[in-house]
Each structure stands twice: as C-alpha cells, then as structure tokens.
Amino acid sequence: MNHSIPFTAIPSGPQHGRFRRHDLAMFEYSFKAEITSVHRLTEMENLYRIRIIDPDERTRFTFKPGQFVMLEVPGVGEAPFGISSPPSSRGDIELCIRKAGNLTNFLAKADRGMRVGIRGPFGTWFPMEQMHGQNILLIAGGLGLAPLRAPIGYVQENRNLFQSVDIVYGTKNPSQLLFTFQYDLWRKDDIGMAIIVEKPDPAWQGRVGMITKVLEEMAEQRGKAFYENASAIVCGPPVMFKFVCSMLTKEGIPMQKMYVDLERRMHCGVGKCCRCNVGSTYTCLSGPVFDFWSVMNLKEAI
Amino acid sequence: MIFRILDKKDLKKFYDELASKNKIVGPVRIGTDRNAKPLYAFEPIVDFASMRLDYTTTKLPAKRYFLPYREDLASFRIHGRDWQKDIDYHVESPTVLFGLHACDINALNKLDKVLMGSVYPMPYYAAKRKNMFIIGIGCEPQPFCFCRSMGSDTVLHGFDLFLTDIGDAYFVEVLSATAYHLLEPVSTREPEEHDHVRYMTVVSERNKKFTARVDTTDLTKILDMEFQSPVWKQWGDKCLGCGTCANVCPTCYCYGVEETVNIDLRGAKKTKTLYSCNVIDFAEVAGGHNFRSERASRLKYRYYHKHRGFVEAYEESLCVGCGRCGEACLAGITVPEVIASVRGEEVPA
Numbered sequence: 001m002n003h004s005i006p007f008t009a010i011p012s013g014p015q016h017g018r019f020r021r022h023d024l025a026m027f028e029y030s031f032k033a034e035i036t037s038v039h040r041l042t043e044m045e046n047l048y049r050i051r052i053i054d055p056d057e058r059t060r061f062t063f064k065p066g067q068f069v070m071l072e073v074p075g076v077g078e079a080p081f082g083i084s085s086p087p088s089s090r091g092d093i094e095l096c097i098r099k100a101g102n103l104t105n106f107l108a109k110a111d112r113g114m115r116v117g118i119r120g121p122f123g124t125w126f127p128m129e130q131m132h133g134q135n136i137l138l139i140a141g142g143l144g145l146a147p148l149r150a151p152i153g154y155v156q157e158n159r160n161l162f163q164s165v166d167i168v169y170g171t172k173n174p175s176q177l178l179f180t181f182q183y184d185l186w187r188k189d190d191i192g193m194a195i196i197v198e199k200p201d202p203a204w205q206g207r208v209g210m211i212t213k214v215l216e217e218m219a220e221q222r223g224k225a226f227y228e229n230a231s232a233i234v235c236g237p238p239v240m241f242k243f244v245c246s247m248l249t250k251e252g253i254p255m256q257k258m259y260v261d262l263e264r265r266m267h268c269g270v271g272k273c274c275r276c277n278v279g280s281t282y283t284c285l286s287g288p289v290f291d292f293w294s295v296m297n298l299k300e301a302i
Numbered sequence: 303m304i305f306r307i308l309d310k311k312d313l314k315k316f317y318d319e320l321a322s323k324n325k326i327v328g329p330v331r332i333g334t335d336r337n338a339k340p341l342y343a344f345e346p347i348v349d350f351a352s353m354r355l356d357y358t359t360t361k362l363p364a365k366r367y368f369l370p371y372r373e374d375l376a377s378f379r380i381h382g383r384d385w386q387k388d389i390d391y392h393v394e395s396p397t398v399l400f401g402l403h404a405c406d407i408n409a410l411n412k413l414d415k416v417l418m419g420s421v422y423p424m425p426y427y428a429a430k431r432k433n434m435f436i437i438g439i440g441c442e443p444q445p446f447c448f449c450r451s452m453g454s455d456t457v458l459h460g461f462d463l464f465l466t467d468i469g470d471a472y473f474v475e476v477l478s479a480t481a482y483h484l485l486e487p488v489s490t491r492e493p494e495e496h497d498h499v500r501y502m503t504v505v506s507e508r509n510k511k512f513t514a515r516v517d518t519t520d521l522t523k524i525l526d527m528e529f530q531s532p533v534w535k536q537w538g539d540k541c542l543g544c545g546t547c548a549n550v551c552p553t554c555y556c557y558g559v560e561e562t563v564n565i566d567l568r569g570a571k572k573t574k575t576l577y578s579c580n581v582i583d584f585a586e587v588a589g590g591h592n593f594r595s596e597r598a599s600r601l602k603y604r605y606y607h608k609h610r611g612f613v614e615a616y617e618e619s620l621c622v623g624c625g626r627c628g629e630a631c632l633a634g635i636t637v638p639e640v641i642a643s644v645r646g647e648e649v650p651a
Contacts, residue, residue, distance in 0.1 A: 004323035005396040005480055008432040010425045012389040024425040028375055028389050074378035074385045075563035075570030079588070101588030115384055265587040267559040270422035274556035274579065277603070278593075280611020285421065299529055299606065300593065 027270065030072055030117030031057050031091070037112050041178050045098045045143070046108060047084065051091065052118060058091030064125030065150035066261060066289040070269040071095065072117035073110075077103040080266045080276075082288065083121065084146050086153025093118075096146035096178065122269045124289040126151045126259050131231040132161045137253075139168045139244055141211055141236025145178045147261050147288075148235045156189050163229065166192035166218070170211035170240075173199045194218070211236075212243055219251050227252035234292075235261040245292045255293040262287050262295070304476040306490040307497055308465070313472065316488045317350045320398055324435070327367060328400035329357040347400065355401050355439050355465075359447075361630065363552035364399060364406055368413070368430045371576050375426065375559065378570040385570075391429035399434050403441040405622040407461050408454040409552035410436075415616050417555065426574075435480065438464035440504070443511040446625030448638055450509070451516040454622035468500040514625065516638045517645060518609070521619075524645060525610045529602075533643045538598020540633045545578030547604070547627035547635075553620050554578070579604050605640060 011025045020026060031052045039047040050071075052058040063069075064087055072078035079101070085094035099108045128151060136155060140148045148167075155165050167186060171177055174197050183193050194214045196207040207214065219227075230253050234241045241260045248258060264276035264283045276283035279299035290298070308316070320326060326347040331354050333341045342357040344364045370392075379386045410431065417427040438461045449455040457464070462481040465472040473493065476482050493501075548554040558577045563570045577584065580600045585593035594600045612620035621637065628636030642648075 005398065005433075005435045005484075007396050008429075010391055010393075010429040010432070012391060012425065021422055022420045024423050024428055027422060027425050028387075030387055032387075072572075073561075074380060074387070074572075075561050077561045078559060078572070104588060113383060117387065263587070264585070264593070267557065272417065272422070272424055272555070273558065273577075274607065275558065275577075275584065277579075277585075277607065277611070280603075280607045280614065299526070300599070300603075 028119075030119050031061065033091075033116050033118045035110060035112050035114045035116060036092075038110060041096065042176055044176075045096055045146075045178060047179075048095045048097060048107065048110075050093050050095060050116065050118065053115075061091035061121075063087055063093075063121035065128060065154050066125035066147060066259075067121040067123050068147075068269070068288060069093070069095070069118050069120035069122070070266070071103075072119065073103060073106060073114075074117065076106045077101075078117075078119075078267075079103050080122075080269055080284070082147035082150070082261065084149045086150055086157055088153075088157060094149075096143075096149070098143055119269060123284055124287055126233050126289055128154050128158075133163065133229075135163045135226055135230040136165045137168065137230060137232040137248070138166065139211065139215075139232060139234045139236070141170050141240040142172070142176065143178070144235030144237075144240075144261070145169055146235075148233060149179060151233055152186065152191070155191065156186070159189055159191075164192070164226070165190070166194065168194045168196075168211060168214050168218075170196045170198070170214070170236075173197055174201050174204045174206075211240060212247055215244065215247055219247075224252055230257070232258040233261075234258060241292075241295075245295075249292070255296065256291045258292040259289050260292060260295055261289055264288075304482065305493045306474040306476060306485065307493050308472045308474050308485075308488065308490045310470055310472065312488050312490075313465075314350045316485070317353075317400070319487060320400075320484065321347070321350075324396060324398050326398045326400055327364070328353045328355075329360060330354060331357070344399070353400060356442075357401070358442065358444055359403075359624065359626065359629075361626070362550055363409065363624070363626065364402060365409075365552050365554075367397065367399065367434065368410065368427055369555055369576060373426060373574050374571050375574050376572040378572075380568055380570060391426050393429040393433050396433040396435060398437065400437045401439045402436055402461070403624075404438060404457040404464075405441075405447070405449045405454045405624040406552050407436060407438050407457040408449075408622045409624070411457070411460040412553050412612075412616075412618070412620055412622070413555060414460065416612075436461040436463075438475075440464075440466040440508070443508060443513075444625065445513055446629050446636070447512060447623065448514040448516050448625060449623035450512045451514075451518060451638075452619060452621055452623035454624075455509075455512070466501060466504060468497065468504050471497075473497060473501045473504075514623075514638050516623065516641050517647075518619065518641075521641065522610045522613050525606060528644050531644060533640075534598045534602045537635060537640055537643070538596060538601050540635055541580065541597045541601045542633050543580050543582055543597045543600065544632060545581045546630050546632065548576070548578030548580065550626040550630045552622060552624060552626070553608075556584075579607065601635075605644075609641070 033050045033052045037049045068080045068082045081095045084096040266276040266284045267273040271282045271285040328347045330345045332343045342360045417424045462478040464475040557574045608620040
C-alpha cells in the first residue's frame, strides 16, 4: 500500500501557445516586447510604440478598443495602460503614458530598443459594432484622449459605417494637448474636431472654457433626432464624465449608449488583487469600459 | 457520500501511516494569551501527541499554506537589454492539513470560487490547493463564532476526510478516493443506526451552543441603502487602519505587487504581498490621488466587498463567521456589531 498522496503538477508556461482566460499557465505569462520608438507628445506624456517580438505571438495578439495591457519592466514594476492604437495594429501597439509614478518615470527615460513585458489584453471594450450606423461623440478630457485614440482609429478605418463623428476634447492649457499632429488627419477623415482649453496662453486662438460649453453649442445646432441616433464615448476625470453624461442624457442619448472608461491602479489586471475595485466591482474584469447606467450604479465611482 | 466509524485509539495509527510518507500540518498549542487561555496555531507536526485536535480556534487561519503572506510571482534573469522571466509556483510535494474546522474549509471553498474559477485562475493558489489533503474536524462553538449565521457551520465539500467526535469514535465522512485508500489499512467499520443517532445528537447539541449572530436578511440591499449612513463614520473613527482584520481573515486574498532588482544587478523579482483594504494606500493611484483616503470609507469598502460584492458575484458572502477579525481587532470592532448598527439595531456600547 502506497501512503503518499499523489502530486498534481501545474504547468508554468504556455501550453498551446494561446491566451485563454481559464488557462492556469497564462496567469503570469508575459509577451516579450520591444519599445520600437518613443514619441514625445508633451512635457509629461510620451507615446511608446511597442512590438511583441515573437512574430507568431504578435499576429495572434488581438484586442478591442478600450482594452488595456499590463506593461512590465523587470525590477521596476508593472502597471495597467489603455491601448492607444486601433485593433488593426495587433501586437504592435501604442501606449500613451504620463509621468506619474515609479514605472512611468523610469519609462520616460527609456530608449527605443528596451525590452518590456506585456500581459493582456484585459478588460471590457467600447462595443464599436453596436454603434454602426449611428452618430458618434468621442469626448475626452486631459489624458482621456489616450484611450480614446483606439476607438478614433477604429472609426477612421471604418468611416463608412458611421454617420456623423465628432471629437470633443478639452484640457487645462494648450501645452497639454495630446496628439496635435493628428487633428488635421482626423478632420480630413470627416471627423469633427472641437477643442477647448480652460486657461489659454497668448498664442491660443481657439475656444476657451469647460468642455460642457462645446457640448452646449453642439446641442443648439443639432436636433433631437441627432442625439436619438447617437452613442457617446467619454474618457476623462470623474467630475468631467459626470457632467458630460448628465448633459447628454438630457439631450436624449440613452444611458446605456454612453460609455465611460474608469481608471484605477490595478496590481494584477485579472480580478484577483482587489486594488481596482470600485464599490465592490472589479474595474479590470467588469471595466474599464462601463456604460453610464452601470457607472451610476457603482458606489463611489463618481 | 461514504461514512465510516474510526475508533479513537486507531487515529494515531492512521496518523502514523500518513506521516510516514507526507508532510503534516495541524493545530498545536503555541502559548497562552494574557487571559491565560491557550493559543493555537497551524504548524508542521512532528509527532501525533503534539497535535491538539480539541483546539478552540487559531489566531491566524491556515491561509498562509495556500496564500503565503509574501510570495515571488516571478524572477528575472537580466542580461544586457534582454531578460528571461522564470515562473515558479513553489509547490514540490503534497501536504496534509490535519484538523481544519468547517468554517476554515468553507473559507477555502470561497477562495476557490475567485482564485480557481473560470476567469484567470491563479496557479500559485491552485498548485497549493490541489496538493493539500484536508482532514476536517468538528468543533466546539466559541462565544465569537457566528458561522451559523453565515451558513458555514457545516461543510459539504472541499476536504478529503471529515471527523466528528461521537464519544469513543470518530464519525468519518470520506470524500475522495485518495482518502478512501489511505483509510484501507486502518480498521474502520460501516456506521450502524446507533452511530447515526449518536452523530445527530452531537450535531444538535453543538447547534445549541452558538451565541453570536448576524442577521443577513436582505443585507446586500441594506448595505446599498445605508451607503451614506453615519454609522460608517463612527466605526471609521474607531478603526486604526492597521489591516489586522485582513491578516487574520481566512477569506481575505487581496494583494499588492512589487518588483525589486537583485543586489548583483543580474536579476529581479516580482513579489506579491497580501494586503488589506483598510491600509491607507490601498486605493491610491500613481500621482498621489487616493480614492479612499478616509478610514471610514476603507472600512465600509471591506464590508461591501464581503457582504455585498461577493454575494452579487457568487450568491454567498465572503465571510465564514469565524470571528477571528473581531477577536484580533485592536479597536474591538466586530462583524456582528457593525452589521447590527448598519441595520439600525441597538449596539451595546
């Protein structure tokens, strides 16, 4: 009689080379990736182009606009970042990162060629397919344009599938405007661009005020029918999306057709560490993209 | 389910058979508290006599054998610009956990739901859980035990063997094939009707001994209604934000991740440390904004996660009513009192 208890081995490494949510071996697996370029956007933000090195993994890496990855620099840290490029970029993603903590300050000093780890993609996304045939409002405050650039890219690539498309973007001052080199390209794809700053500098010739001012002007120009056939994507600080979404609700966009992107400091990205919980909802699993109705029902989100 | 009767004098024989080939962890007495009451802990067992199956409770749950306080998730070998990530789940052989109470087995079953469910199961936990042979044992209700209110006073699965003391013998529930085979060399017998009667008598006597209670009726809704209730501030003012409650909780699993560079600069480590949502920087984000800077909001969040969020996700609460948090709390905050106050019931000062 053998009295030893049988041992159950758990594999540690990709079993079928595929990313499956229920696969134990994928929990801590990182795609090895390389920073191919560092594009300075402002004093505080850089745009990093990051390519998964293995060509097989690169083509198999698919994501939807709004999803995030965990970016890891061995020995420095790991943190979540929303993908800033459209899904067609596959494993050749772009991340717009602001200097804020340890990892991001380290990245600010990084050169192209640095090797990082990528886990993901994780989280919910903006349901672009459901918005086909509608008017789209893409509204961003501050750094909120970073995650918004993924659905913007999707809209550009599938411009025929949408009616009127407008980007409304506000920052505190003009020097904080992100992706300035793209505004003309977006306009040329027949995407409306309304930019507003709170504190203009002497060179600023555009609108001045809060983002809601642009939306008020828009509401005067466009009728009920526009909003009834519209979806909105809103990224920005909680106060901003609260005001924006309440306004748009009044104009007639149903709450479930407005999507917001919440930001929390995730440590795992996969619904384990609890650090990103809002109320008792995991931002990493049920979010980061929520419809406004769900956000209204989240304790402590707004 | 298969039931057997094991003579008490044969338990040592069973233990010796098990111990000859396997590591055993069980309850031992480790000292005396300031009220001269014995203190127990789950520790590796060297001989049968040191194991105290009559233990009341332990200050710390057996959680550390499944979720170590600190654990390396990965190590890195760094060479120039490149690096190699190595992943180890830190389990080489199975372990026997001898003498776990029903509440603590229920705690593992709850952890299984979130840590071994279909959404990103955690291999570090799974490797330990799947290689843990669990022997449960019946317990004596203590004044702080409210497990009966939480439906955790009995356990239906998640163990291999469960022993209930029925006098001169143990009533044994056999739940796994491994357990069945391990029992074979020990003399056990089929229970007879009088054994069933003895078991049922023991169980109903035990049920009469529970004193602490929590009313969980409609609790998820009540927590939502009372989100702005002033009682949270009162408890928050008492709370020290030390995180002891999470440390002693058998179901708390939240953690933080940190990376460090080895001193020779040729390697790095990614380390997971169990955390507590009551600690000040739990919800702090890069740049310094803290979503829960008040103690009251952190304490409230802990109750929301355990008694509302988890219920929403899994139809049961993330609390087994073991009462350890209340016993360990330096400010004397207990779950039955907090929940009673949220329900607007009188709480003795």
